[in-house]
Amino acid sequence: KLQLKHGSHRVGKRTDAVMAKWRGYGLGQFIHWGLYAIPGGEWNGKQYNGAAEWIRSWNGIPKSTYDSLIYKFNPVNFNAEEWAATAKQMGAKYVTITTKHHDGFCLWPSKYTNYTVANSPWKKDIMKPLIDAYDKQGIDVILYFSVMDWNHPGWRYDIKTKEDSIAFEGFKQFTRNQLLELLTLYPTAKGLWFDGTWDKSWVKQAAFADELETEMRKLRPGLIIGSRFRADENGKRHFDSNGVLMGDYEQGWERKIPNKIEDVHGNDWDCVMTVPENQWGYNKAWKGHIKTTNELLEMTAKCVSLGGNFVLNFGPQGDGAIRKEEKQLAAQIGDWMKTNNEAIYNCEYAGLEKQDWGYFTKKTGSDKLYMIVFNVPVSGALKVKLPANTSIGKSYLLAQPAQLLNTEEISGTEYFIHLKNTAAGKPFVVVLEPNAKK
Numbered sequence: 001k002l003q004l005k006h007g008s009h010r011v012g013k014r015t016d017a018v019m020a021k022w023r024g025y026g027l028g029q030f031i032h033w034g035l036y037a038i039p040g041g042e043w044n045g046k047q048y049n050g051a052a053e054w055i056r057s058w059n060g061i062p063k064s065t066y067d068s069l070i071y072k073f074n075p076v077n078f079n080a081e082e083w084a085a086t087a088k089q090m091g092a093k094y095v096t097i098t099t100k101h102h103d104g105f106c107l108w109p110s111k112y113t114n115y116t117v118a119n120s121p122w123k124k125d126i127m128k129p130l131i132d133a134y135d136k137q138g139i140d141v142i143l144y145f146s147v148m149d150w151n152h153p154g155w156r157y158d159i160k161t162k163e164d165s166i167a168f169e170g171f172k173q174f175t176r177n178q179l180l181e182l183l184t185l186y187p188t189a190k191g192l193w194f195d196g197t198w199d200k201s202w203v204k205q206a207a208f209a210d211e212l213e214t215e216m217r218k219l220r221p222g223l224i225i226g227s228r229f230r231a232d233e234n235g236k237r238h239f240d241s242n243g244v245l246m247g248d249y250e251q252g253w254e255r256k257i258p259n260k261i262e263d264v265h266g267n268d269w270d271c272v273m274t275v276p277e278n279q280w281g282y283n284k285a286w287k288g289h290i291k292t293t294n295e296l297l298e299m300t301a302k303c304v305s306l307g308g309n310f311v312l313n314f315g316p317q318g319d320g321a322i323r324k325e326e327k328q329l330a331a332q333i334g335d336w337m338k339t340n341n342e343a344i345y346n347c348e349y350a351g352l353e354k355q356d357w358g359y360f361t362k363k364t365g366s367d368k369l370y371m372i373v374f375n376v377p378v379s380g381a382l383k384v385k386l387p388a389n390t391s392i393g394k395s396y397l398l399a400q401p402a403q404l405l406n407t408e409e410i411s412g413t414e415y416f417i418h419l420k421n422t423a424a425g426k427p428f429v430v431v432l433e434p435n436a437k438k
């Protein structure tokens with residue numbers, strides 16, 4: 001084991017109540033919104049093929065032209081209560097909102113830069129009404145913050161010269177000032193989701209970032225900080241040089257989901273997912289493979305079955321309205337969650353062998369098991385392998401608890417649960433109440 005000054009400060013999961021609540025969220029919403037939503041992935045009739053929120057990096061739009069989009073930011077259809085109501089309808093228990101993306105435009109009136117909403121035609125703070133609206137819906141707020149800031153003159157991709165070093169020192173203080181400002185202005189925010197921390201310039205700041213993380217935790221006890229914030233003194237990110245997770249949850253699962261429990265190394269984690277293949281900010285062209293409601297429900301179930309949370313991204317339009325396709329998804333996911341959220345909220349990895357029909361979850365603090373079924377076998381028989389000295393007490397559809405399902409013991413620990421109806425046409429949940437074997 002290496003002696004590290006700026007590695008992880010804890011082995012294993014946090015055991016406090018704030019993190020336990022985070023662990024039980026199951027489903028979250030991500031909001032990517034900023035100046036990039038105005039061009040929406042195209043400029044002068046030409047399509048940008050990358051992710052819409054990265055359009056500034058495209059040579060199809062001059063940087064100065066992009067930067068002057070601040071003078072076009074006037075989201076007349078922005079309605080914080082509507083956004084929060086959409087998340088509530090979907091069944092999201094938390095929301096991660098971009099305070100500042102890579103372009104450096106701040107959705108709050110930061111006093112450390114002029115590149116904020118305060119100097120746009122909109123003038124007003126966006127973050128406060130959003131956080132208040134989500135808080136009112138009982139949806140916890142996590143602040144997304146991009147360290148990389150293309151607007152700040154002190155930003156560097158690497159530090160090669162004395163000038164770089166001096167400029168970056170100023171940038172580091174700016175970053176610290178903004179993070180402490182956010183935590184002070186929005187004290188109900190539960191945590192931080194960091195981005196833009198992969199460049200060498202920041203990776204070299206192990207000591208600074210470690211001290212800043214400690215300072216933020218002191219300012220906001222219980223603050224939840226992701227693994228993407230800092231690197232250790234050897235440049236190791238997410239996991240330090242001893243392979244121990246830095247921060248409180250793993251942030252590596254961006255547009256991908258772990259396949260088996262070993263992949264999460266006993267840590268807390270969340271998966272953040274786009275609806276199109278790779279568009280976080282609003283893109284006018286709703287093109288390529290657009291994930292269906294059933295696909296997104298299966299991703300949610302898979303994440304919870306492996307002990308994580310699933311966070312679905314919304315990219316509101318430049319005028320502040322949420323696009324109809326995303327509203328439809330929220331309504332359809334919410335429909336399913338209304339009936340089945342018992343198998344998602346405050347559930348965890350069940351420790352059972354994965355079966356082809358779908359995913360197991362287990363209610364935290366109870367033996368109750370849930371089988372979230374996506375692939376009904378033609379036999380109508382769902383195979384279950386229980387630990388030794390456990391049998392099936394009773395089993396029933398979550399949606400019809402009075403109707404017990406017929407269970408058949410195959411061998412000591414294997415059972416079939418026989419479905420009455422094999423033509424569900426949409427995912428459903430079977431509840432399994434195990435018994436200790438006599």
Ligand SMILES: C#C[C@@H]1N[C@@H](C)[C@@H](O)[C@H]1O
Binds near residue numbers: 032054195254272280
């Ligand atoms: C790369 C990258 C960024 N990380 C995702 C969460 C989006 O913010 C994307 O722009």
